[in-house]
Amino acid sequence: MDIRISLGFGNNENSIAQREFKGKSLLKELDDYVVLDLETTGLDPDYDDIIEMAAIKVENRNIVDQFQSLVNPGYEIDDFITDLTGITNEMLKDAPDVKNVLPQFLSFIGDSVIVAHNANFDINFLYDACGCLKPSTYFKNDFVDTMRLSRRLFVEERHHRLSDLSERFGIKGVVEHRALSDVIKTNQCYDYMKSYAKNSGILFESLYPLHKSGVRASDITATTSEFDETTAIFGKIFVFTGALQRMVRKDAMQLVVNMGGKCGDGVTKDTNYLVLGNNDYCSSIKDGKSSKQKKAEKYKASGRDIEIISENVFYEMLSENG
DNA sequence: TCTCCTCGAGATCT
């Protein structure tokens, strides 16, 4: 049974910015960086501790230095971790503790950009460990996450574990789950993805998310130029609110535009139809009506040419040809 | 149009 004491700061709903000085996740091709990996007693930085740290320094694409040390967590580790990593309590018995190893590790890393697989895992452990040093420091290094990189580069692949990447890229090596061997594998994966991107004419910079907001009406253009002018869609302006059941909003907008209709992002005096989707998930809507619906109702009450229709009615309009 | 927010789904680390 584990009993936790709230210290009044840190991990609760009041602390908005956890690890506020943490570095940024970058998508970059680098020639100079430090690859690192940690082995820990578990997955949660709040309750688990580092038992091994390893890193290599890469300059001009060559490995020029390496660091490896076990870390005594101050208590016995369980069998699961020993089975996973091969690290035993016997091995940790005489290892230095984190206060001794971390400063050396930090000086090895310096200001380098970090490369790591699922980098947030290692960065968070290090960030918290640095906060416990005396004097405490902030682990601010920016980082490149090879898992994120793989997800952006190979969107069609479902899994992006280090083992998946190694297999996919034909990287052989010891299966042992030790920090230094994982560091080497991660570096090889990074190298592979850099050359893959180069050969494919892909810049890592271009892999950042495309848009942070929804589909814009201006993004949708007709894929045809011949319209049936007698349909109920032609020449009308449609606006959508909420999530549609049968298709994503983008596709619905495309159908409208392809029939000679138009779409708007918000309800205006020119809007002819507001199509209601499901907005149950939206916590900011308390009375079941979105701001678009309220506006549409107002326009309708004042005699505008606007109809508020359900998703099903919308599909009926699409299918009935004039 | 632009910027900032919430939410849920999915996956990975030991």
Next chain:
DNA sequence: CTCGAGGAGA
């Protein structure tokens, strides 16, 4: 954590 879907307000 990251991403995509959507909404609100200026």
